[in-house]
Amino acid sequence: MGIARLALLGLAVLALVAMVVLGALSLIGVLGAGAARPKEPPPVAASPLASSSDAVPTIRVRCLRQRCPTVFLRVAGGDVLFDREMTADEQVQSFEAKVNVVLADSASVTVEVNGVARPPDKPGRRQEFVATRN
Secondary structure, three states, X not given: OOHHXXXXXXXXXXXXXXXXXXXXXXXXXXXXXXXXXXXXXXXEEOOOOOOHXXXXXXXXXXXXXXXXXXXXXXXXXXXXXXXXXXXXXXXXEEOOXXXXXXXXXXXXXXXXXXXXXXXXXXXXXXXXXXXXXX
C-alpha cells in the first residue's frame, strides 16, 4: 500500500471516530435533558394588548385537573388564538370582541365570560359557544 492510501485510510478512521464521539455526546445531552422536569409554561394571554378599560377579559379559561382536554379559542371569523390541551392551573384569556370557544370537556375547566363564571356541563361533555364582549 502506498503512503497516500494509508493517509486516506487514517483520515477516514479519524472522521468515523469523531462522528461516534459527537453522536454519543448528543445522545447524552438529550437523555440528560429528558430527565430534568421541563418548566411549566407561563399563562398564555391570547391577546396581550389590553387597554385600562379592558381590565376584565372577554373569556378566561383555567384548567382544574392535572391535564385538561383540548381547549380551542378563535376570533370569530378570524385567527386561532389557542388550540391545545392544558395543564394544571394553566389559563388562557382573550380581550377580543367576539371569541368562538370549544371545550372538549367543559367540567375540567373553569370559564369566565366578561368576569362572570359560566356553569360547567356534565363531565366528558363537549361544549361550544361564542363569548361576546360587553
